[in-house]
Amino acid sequence: MNETDAYAEPAEDAVLGALISSEVTVGQIVRGSILECAPDLAIHEAARRMSTAHVSSILVVEDDVPVGIWTERDALAIDFDHPDSFNRPVHDAMSAPVRTVTRDLGLQALAIRFRDEHMRHYLVVDEDGRRCGIVTQTDVVLNQGIEHYLKLRKLDSIIKGSLQPLPESALLGEAVRQMRSAAQDAVVVAYADGSYGILTERDLTRLIAERAGSRSVGELASRPMITVSEDASLYHVRCMLTDRRVRHVGVMRRDGSLADLVSFTDILSGMELAYVHELQHALRERDMALNASQRNLHLAEKVIESSLEGILITDEKSRIISVNPAFTRLTGYRPDEVIGRNPSLLNSGRQGPEFYREMWVKLSAEGQWQGEIWNRRKSGELYPELLTITAIKDRDGTLTNYAAVFSDISQIKENEAHIRHLAYFDPLTGLPNRRLLEDRLQVALAHAHRNRNRAAVLFIDLDRFKRINDSLGHEVGDQLLMEVARRLRACLREDDTVARMGGDEFIVVLSDLTDPDDAAHTATRIIESLRRPVQVDAHELTVTTSVGISIFPDDSCDPVALIKNADTAMYRAKDEGRNAFQLYQPAMNARSLEHLALESALHRALAREELVLHYQPLVDIRAGRTAAAEALLRWRHPELGLVPPADIIPLAEETGLIVPIGEWVLRTACLQHARWREGGHGELRMLVNISARQFQDKGFTAMVARVIADTGMPAAQLTLELTETMLMEGSERIIGVLEGLRALGVRLALDDFGTGYSSLAYLKRFPIDELKIDRLFIRDIDRNENDAAIAEAIIKLAHSLGLSVVAEGVESAAQLAILARNGCELAQGFYFSQPVEAGQFVLPS
Ligand SMILES: Nc1nc2c(ncn2[C@@H]2O[C@@H]3COP(=O)(O)O[C@H]4[C@@H](O)[C@H](n5cnc6c(=O)[nH]c(N)nc65)O[C@@H]4COP(=O)(O)O[C@H]3[C@H]2O)c(=O)[nH]1
Structure with missing residues (x-):
């Protein structure tokens, strides 16, 4: 083994380790x-x-x-x-x-x-x-700990080349003088035989101790001198000095001549310490960055592993490279069964090729796709999932991976179907309820309009039903209603609709009538059919019926007006002696004239400052404290008195006046909030209703931003109430407007929830914060199990979507107790307070 091998340089890592801990x-x-x-x-x-x-x-x-x-x-x-x-x-x-x-x-x-x-x-x-x-x-x-540095430098980089060996005959005094004058701590002695010896400061100390006289250096020097090749590294030299316990070595040139003498001092003074320091610093930083990125990686792995959502990652060719445990839980496939395969193995076959084509077009254009999709588990079972696919690119923009994140929304879908059924059908008779009827009526009118036909609305009320109910009990009343429903259905064609409006009121929609007389014939058939006695247990019951009829388009083109007109006609039939039908006549409805007068007056109402806002408190159920106020519009009409919003808003929407009125409402509410803030009630939130027409206005978001800025309203305290139908137009534009509003910092609430037709899973797409359960569901919550079930399901669903819930129309302690039990956060209703003028609004103490 030669000397170079004996002092082999440390491995890179060992050097770095020494550096970092130095x-x-x-x-x-x-x-x-x-x-x-x-x-x-x-x-x-x-x-x-x-x-x-x-x-x-x-x-x-x-x-x-x-x-x-x-x-x-x-x-x-x-x-x-x-x-x-x-x-x-x-x-x-x-x-x-x-x-x-x-x-x-x-x-x-x-x-x-x-x-x-x-x-x-x-x-x-x-x-x-x-x-x-x-x-x-x-x-x-x-x-x-400078090994790395010594390793990099060769010995020749510190050789001075000024060595002047003394002949062996030179005297000690001369050697000392040379050391002194050349500031060296040793001299080399050249012997006549060509070998070298060395005399160092340490030798001088020894000679002083021995009180040595003036002798020749040849006699005193240590020999042979330890030497090393000029090609060696400083690291090698340092190892030699340490191991041989000497402080100097001679450096031999390749040609065998002596080039210099090097010592620890030379090694130290040859080092560029600043450089070493910087290098150490840089390496330490590199190490810290490496540690940090390893920590982040570890964190990301943990998040993916513990995510409840299934995660699947593919390479750029859509081959699966990893899946998380939730993926296995949701699909039934173990990682080894899917890695290397295409995610299409999950295809259910429910979506056609066009669906996937559109998905890929969007994915390549926008880098992301989100939507609902049906997939197949390993067991063969199909299930709906909400899926987000993201294309991942590297720094150069080259596509490297796709990441898919999905959640099983079967439960949401089931809830949705359940709620929809509860929401659209009357549980006693199985007939459509008012909500579904309105929907069907719209469809029937559109159909009739297209075919240039008529349609009819028949409002049916059982005469003196209440007496039967009160005297024989609900059970008997319910049996009777079920039989009535069955007979009504039997009187109609398949395309017609019969719905129960509640109590003993039913509505029939006859679609596509060619002759208005057909409506009268059907009414007669119904009256006859219901006149036949009904056997309930031991009771033989006889009921009579009054029917009011309105015809589209003769009496109105508006579904709500058609129902109202049929209702008016039904009362006329009752007045006329019951057990008969009446066709609607315009004169029956004096209110339509009123309507016209209102329209022109509303134009002037803003300018005349006839509009006012009333405020109704929203109470935090758990804390029992007012948490917010809803601003509700009123019109102080000089002759008609206080006109409710139900009469103002549709008119304002029809005439386009809703845009300035809407801005006035928002501004007035924000100014009121400013007054409350001054009084130390800045914690109150303010809720303001937004109409569909207002929401469609292009300048809407800008208007909200302006009002917030003008009034200093803290955006987080402002909640805008939207309705489901507004969202169901469902376009990207709507999402854009909602996100614009969110960006301003305002909260968004979905008003009248349950009365629209929205897909609940779809709600996930909208940035909504709060859900207001329509008061129709609250009204009978303490008496009607069905309504209680709907409210409970809505609250659960809202919570599962991360939304808070407000119950509207709370009128009794019993209703409140049920809502509290179901975890509803906020309640609003006459039980707490009617909407009142700002001056009478009771602020929390
Ligand atoms: N039966 C019953 N009713 C209760 C109870 N508690 C509150 N209410 C009523 O329920 C309505 C609640 O407002 P909404 O659902 O947003 O429904 C509002 C809202 O959709 C609309 N509206 C009101 N003000 C505005 C407005 O400034 N802009 C727009 N676009 N719409 C407005 O008009 C609707 C009706 O407003 P209001 O007549 O003031 O009727 C109010 C309120 O008086 C209760 O315990 N029982």
Whole structure:
């Protein structure tokens, strides 16, 4: 094994490790023992003690105070031609004052001091100035953790090439003079046989101790001199110096001649310490960044692993490369069954190729696709999921992966179907209820309009039903209603609709009538059919019926008006003696004239400041405290008195006046809120209704922003109430408007929830914060199990979508108790307060 192999350089990692942990302090490397002597000790005795102790310095102490230090370097100052000088007191030859460093000084800093102050020894003291030891340059070279640097540098980079060997016959005094003048700590002695020897400061100290006279260097030098090739690295040299316990090696040129003598001092002064320092810093930072990114990676892995949503990641060719545990839970496939395969293995076959084509078009254009999709589990079962696919690109924009995140929405769909059934059908008779009827009526009218036909609405009321109910009990009443429903159905064609409006009221919609008389014929058939006695248990019941008829388009084109007109006609039939039908006549409805008059007056109402807002509190059920106010529009008509919004809003929408009126409402409510804030009630939220027509206005979001800015309204305290039907136009534009509003910081609530037709899962797409359950569901919540079930289901669903819930129209403590039990957060209704003028609004104390 040659020397180079013996000092093989450390592996890269070991070097880096040494570097990073190299924040060593002087205190950690200093040797505890200090050789001390009194100032009057003879120099040769001091030298003897140093030689015996193998140390390079002795501290001169007087009265326990260091007054100087005598080192091997100081030995050079001794006159070797006159050995008498060896007997002088050390005080005459020592260096003073003693330079000190503290224990906590870093090795880097110490190395710089050694180099800049040309020192080779420092006395180390602790925080209280107590002596702890002597630190030498050699200690630094051995402990600094600079291996990486030494490894990079070759020996030839520090060779000075100024070596002047002395002939073996030269006298010791000459050698000392050369060392002194050349500021060297050793001289090389060239022997006549071509070999070399070395005489060092340490040898001089020994010679002083021996009181050696003037002898030739050939006799005194150590030989042979240890040498190394000029190609070796500084690291290699350092290892040699340490292992051989020497402080100098000769450097041999490739041609065999002696190039120089190098020592620990040369190694230290050849180092670019600032560079080393920077390198250490950079490496430390790299290490920290690496640690941080490993931590982030670990975190991301944990999130994916514990996510309740299924996650699937593919490569750019759509081959699955990883799935999370939720994926396995939801689809039934283990990772090893899907990795490497295409996600199409989950296809249910329910969506056609066109669906997937559109998905890919959107994915490549926008980088993301979201929607509902039916997939197939491993068991073969189909299930609906809400799926988001994101295309992932690297820094250069090259597509690298797709990530799909999905949740099983079967439960939501089931709830939705359940609620829809509860919401659209009368549980007693199984007939459509008012909501579904209105829907069907719209369809029937559109159909009739298209076919240029008529349609009819028949309002049916059982005469004196209440008497039966009160005298024979609900059970009997219910049986009777079920039989009535069955007979009504039997009187109609398949395309016609019969609905129960509640109590003993039914409505029939006859679609596509060619002759209005057909409506009268059907009415007669119904009256006849219901006139036949009904057997319920032991009772034979006979009921009579009154029917009112309105015809589309003759009596109105508006479904609500048609129902109202049929209702009016039905009352006329009752007035006329019951058990008959009446066709609607316009004169029956004096209100239509009123309507016209109102329309022109509304134009002037804004300018005349006839509009006012009333406020109704929303109460935090758990805290029993007013948490918000809803602003409700009123019109103080000079003759008609207070006109309710039901009469104002449709008119305002028809005439387009809703835009300025809507802005007035918002501004007035915000100004009112400013007054409450001044009074210390800034915590109250303000809810403002937005109409569909207003929402369609292009400048709507800008208007809201303007009002907020003008009035200083804290956006988070403002909630805009929207209705389901507004959202169901469902376009990207609507989502854009909602997101624009959200960006302003306002909250969004969905009003009258349950009366629209929305897909509940679809709601997930909208940035809604709050859901207001329509008061129709609340009205009978304490009497009707069905309504209670609907309210409960809506509350649960809203919570599962992360929405808070407001119950509207709470009129009794019993209703409130049920809502509280179901976890409903807020309630509003006459039980707490009617809508009142701002001055009468009771602020929370
Ligand atoms: N039976 C009963 N009713 C209760 C109870 N508690 C509150 N109400 C009524 O329920 C309605 C609640 O407002 P909404 O559902 O947003 O319904 C509002 C809202 O959709 C609309 N509206 C009111 N003000 C405005 C407005 O400034 N702009 C627009 N676009 N619409 C408005 O008119 C609708 C009716 O408003 P109002 O007649 O003031 O009727 C109010 C309120 O008086 C209760 O315990 N029992």
